[in-house]
Each structure stands twice: as C-alpha cells, then as structure tokens.
Amino acid sequence: xxxxxxxxxxxxxxxxxxxxxxxxxxxxxxxxxxxxxxxxxxxxxxxxxxxxxxxxxxxxxxxxxxxxxxxxxxxxxxxxxxxxxxxxxxxxxxxxxxxxxxxxxxxxxxxxxxxxxxxxxxxxxxxxxxxxxxxxxxxxxxxxxxxxxxxxxxxxxxxxxxxxxxxxxxxxxxxxxxxxxxxxxxxxxxxxxxxxxxxxxxxxxxxxxxxxxxxxxxxxxxxxxxxxxxxxxxxxxxxxxxxxxxxxxxxxxxxxxxxxxxxxxxxxxxxxxxxxxxxxxxxxxxxxxxxxxxxxxxxxxxxxxxxxxxxxxxxxxxxxxxxxxxxxxxxxxxxxxxxxxxxxxxxxxxxxxxxxxxxxxxxxxxxxxxxxxxxxxxxxxxxxxxxxx
Numbered sequence: 001x002x003x004x005x006x007x008x009x010x011x012x013x014x015x016x017x018x019x020x021x022x023x024x025x026x027x028x029x030x031x032x033x034x035x036x037x038x039x040x041x042x043x044x045x046x047x048x049x050x051x052x053x054x055x056x057x058x059x060x061x062x063x064x065x066x067x068x069x070x071x072x073x074x075x076x077x078x079x080x081x082x083x084x085x086x087x088x089x090x091x092x093x094x095x096x097x098x099x100x101x102x103x104x105x106x107x108x109x110x111x112x113x114x115x116x117x118x119x120x121x122x123x124x125x126x127x128x129x130x131x132x133x134x135x136x137x138x139x140x141x142x143x144x145x146x147x148x149x150x151x152x153x154x155x156x157x158x159x160x161x162x163x164x165x166x167x168x169x170x171x172x173x174x175x176x177x178x179x180x181x182x183x184x185x186x187x188x189x190x191x192x193x194x195x196x197x198x199x200x201x202x203x204x205x206x207x208x209x210x211x212x213x214x215x216x217x218x219x220x221x222x223x224x225x226x227x228x229x230x231x232x233x234x235x236x237x238x239x240x241x242x243x244x245x246x247x248x249x250x251x252x253x254x255x256x257x258x259x260x261x262x263x264x265x266x267x268x269x270x271x272x273x274x275x276x277x278x279x280x281x282x283x284x285x286x287x288x289x290x291x292x293x294x295x296x297x298x299x300x301x302x303x304x305x306x307x308x309x310x311x312x313x314x315x316x317x318x319x320x321x322x323x324x325x326x327x328x329x330x331x332x333x334x335x336x337x338x339x340x341x342x343x344x345x346x347x348x349x350x351x352x353x354x355x356x357x358x359x360x361x362x363x364x365x366x367x368x369x370x371x372x373x374x375x376x377x378x379x380x381x382x383x384x385x386x387x388x389x
Contacts, residue, residue: 012235014292017305018285019063020312025056026132027322027373033348033365037358042366047178048267050280057132058224058270058281059288060315061139065228066289068144069236079148087148091141093389097320098133105327112331128211129196130188133319135213135221143225152233155226162223163275167266169216170274176267180208184272188214200271212271220273227255227282231289241298248290256283310377317387318377325372 032038041052075083106127110120150158170176173183179202180189188197188211198211231248238244259268259280266276295301311318329347333340336350347368352361380387 012293012297013302013305013309014289014296015063015066016312017296017308018289018292018312019060019067019315020305020308020310022056022060022063023311023315023319024308024370024374025053026060026319028366028370029053029056031322031326031366031369033344033352033362034358037362039359039363042363044270047271048176048269050268050270050277054270054277055281055284058277059285061136061221061224062228062231062282062285063289064136064140065143065225065230066232066235068140068147068225069229069232072144072147073236075148077148077152079145083148084145087141087144090389091137094137094140094316095134097316098131098137099127099129101133101320101323102128102131104324108327108331112333126195128198129192130198130211130213130215130218132213133316135218138218139221139225142222143229146222146226147229152230155230159223159226159230162219162226163278166220166223167275170266170272175272176269176274178202178208178210178271180210182210182272184214184216185210187216191215210271212273217271217273220275220278223275224273224278224282227278228285231282231286241293245290245294245298248286248293252283252286252290254283255279255286259283307374310374310381314377314380314385314387316389317380318373321376322369322373325369 029042029044032042043051044053045051072083103124106123107120110123111117146158147155169183173186174181175183178200179185185208189209192211192215194209197209198213199207200210200212202208231251234247234251235244238247256279259276259278262276262279266274268274268276268280270277296305329343331342333342334346335341336346341350344365348361348365352364355361356364
C-alpha cells in the first residue's frame with residue numbers, strides 16, 4: 001500500500017478519469033436490480049455486435065496498456081530481474097485475487113444454502129478458473145514481458161501477427177459459431193474442464209460451456225494491452241497536450257475505422273474478443289482519451305469528473321470491493337414478513353420496483369450500488385491512500 005499526494009504535475013488527470021469511468025461502468029452493468037429488467041444499452045451483445053456495455057472492459061484494458069508504458073519507463077524498458085519480478089508478482093496477485101473473488105461467491109452461497117463452513121469453503125471442483133481479473137492479469141503479464149523483450153518499433157508487427165493469427169484460428173476453427181464446437185470452447189474444455197468454465201446459452205437456448213474470458217481468447221487481449229502500450233508511448237513522447245489530442249484522435253479513428261470496415265469479414269464480438277473487436281474498441285478508447293485530455297487537461301473543465309476520480313485512483317480495490325459487496329447483498333438474508341429475503345431482493349422487489357417499475361427500478365438499484373462503491377473509494381481518496389499491487 002502506498003500513501004502519496006494527489007498533486008502530481010506530470011500526471012494526466014484524464015487518464016485517471018477514463019479509468020474511473022470504466023470501473024464505474026463495469027460495476028454499473030454487473031449489478032442491476034434484476035437481470036430480467038435491464039435496458040438494452042446496459043446489456044452485452046448476445047453474440048456479434050457492439051453495445052455501450054461492451055466497451056467498458058476493453059477501455060479499462062486499453063488504459064492498463066497506457067499505464068504499463070509509464071510504469072516500465074523507470075526500468076528503461078530493460079528486462080532486469082527487478083522489472084520481471086514486478087511483472088510476475090503483479091500478474092500472480094491479480095490472478096489469485098480473481099480466483100479468490102470467485103471462491104468467495106461460492107462460499108457465501110453455500111453458507112446461505114445451509115452448508116457447513118467446511119462444505120461451503122470446499123467447492124473447488126466447480127470453481128471458475130478464469131474471469132475478468134484473471135484476464136487482466138494474463139493480458140498485462142504477457143504484454144509487459146513482450147514490451148521488455150521486443151524493441152518498441154517492432155511491437156506493431158507483434159500486434160499485427162497476433163491479431164491476424166487469431167483471426168485465422170477462428171476462421172478455421174468454427175470460432176465465430178456460438179456452440180461447443182467453437183475452437184475456443186474446445187481448448188477450454190480440454191485444459192480447464194467444463195466444471196471450471198462459464199456457461200452461456202446458444203441460439204436454441206441450450207446451456208453450453210463457452211467462456212467469454214477463455215484461454216485462447218486471451219491471446220488478442222494481449223494485443224489489446226500492447227496497443228494501449230503504444231498509445232502510452234505516444235502520450236509520453238509528445239509533451240504538448242494539443243499534439244497528444246491530435247494524434248490520439250487521428251490514430252483512434254484509423255483503428256476504429258479499420259475494425260468497423262473489417263467487421264464484414266471478421267465480426268466484432270466481445271465474447272470471443274475478435275480481432276476487429278480489439279481494433280474498434282482501442283480506437284474508440286483512444287478517441288475518448290483524446291476528448292478527455294481536451295476537456296480536462298487543456299480546458300480545465302474538471303468539476304464534473306471528480307466523481308470518477310475516486311474510482312480511477314484505486315480501480316482494482318474498488319472493483320474487488322464491488323464484487324464482495326455484490327455477493328453479500330445477493331446472499332445474506334433476513335426475516336421479512338415471516339420469510340427469509342436477501343438484502344438485494346428486499347431493496348429491489350420491496351423498495352424500488354413497486355414505485356419505479358421493473359426497468360427503472362433495476363437501474364436505480366445499480367446506481368445506488370455504484371454510489372456505495374464510490375463512497376468506499378472516496379474514503380481512500382480523501383485519505384490519500386492508493387492501494388497498488
């Protein structure tokens with residue numbers, strides 16, 4: 001844990017704000033009052049396509065790439081023992097925290113279903129191995145090591161090779177088919193086992209083992225972080241904010257346009273993290289970052305962004321807090337009118353839905369949940385506490 005002053009003249013406030021926007025967005029879309037009552041923009045695309053919700057995770061991954069460049073600068077991008085150890089340590093810690101968060105959910109559900117402490121704690125046979133934090137860990141770890149081992153002028157070729165190679169794997173491995181015949185599902189079942197995978201539904205409504213954070217689809221996410229890394233280099237190499245904005249908007253437009261154009265041969269798809277999904281979302285992220293630099297760092301319009309700053313300076317710990325809180329309020333029950341009821345169910349079914357309706361009540365619950373998480377982050381922020389791994 002590091003305690004630092006927030007006054008860092010060389011730091012772009014817009015980076016923290018974009019990171020905070022993505023964390024707040026991830027918490028918002030993951031915690032509706034009812035999954036059956038969610039406005040369409042707050043849902044993930046069922047398969048091919050792109051919704052606003054599909055942007056939050058890749059935007060965070062893009063910012064992680066930008067931050068990785070700035071973090072590795074102090075090692076002069078040389079694969080020293082200290083630099084490699086830091087990368088490995090951070091990768092393992094984030095991965096283990098992701099696993100622990102998944103285990104905690106099973107543990108709490110087991111206790112509320114009447115299992116003993118030992119029974120609730122021992123569901124390792126059904127523990128999902130991969131997930132959001134695990135993907136972040138793997139993508140960061142591999143991308144950071146590549147950035148140390150490969151000359152930066154050659155990273156463009158590494159990115160292109162990964163994205164083209166991944167497209168070919170999908171094209172010849174039924175990778176665009178939403179079924180267990182998908183090469184992604186086949187590899188995950190062989191390596192992880194069905195019981196350790198996320199379950200989705202196919203077009204007929206059948207449950208299938210197809211993990212949106214699978215092993216093979218982690219490959220393009222490494223390229224995703226590397227693209228963010230290259231934009232980090234662009235930001236550092238150009239000291240003038242106007243030049244930064246100009247280049248971010250130009251290259252962001254190039255990437256987004258390329259992804260949208262190539263969509264006709266390689267569909268944009270978050271669940272398989274298709275190559276066009278990488279290009280389009282990193283392009284949009286770069287454009288948004290450029291816009292934020294222009295608004296915040298150039299024109300000084302900062303008041304509106306203060307809410308997101310508390311999320312942006314402690315992103316991982318706030319995200320973990322949200323995961324723990326979601327498991328607690330979703331499973332802890334108390335007696336209401338003679339019947340046990342979960343805290344979340346009480347808030348939505350009893351307090352919000354009767355007067356706000358299904359969809360707006362569900363959104364209100366999500367907004368209240370985000371506000372509670374913000375309050376936690378704000379306490380850390382006001383005390384100048386930054387928890388870094």
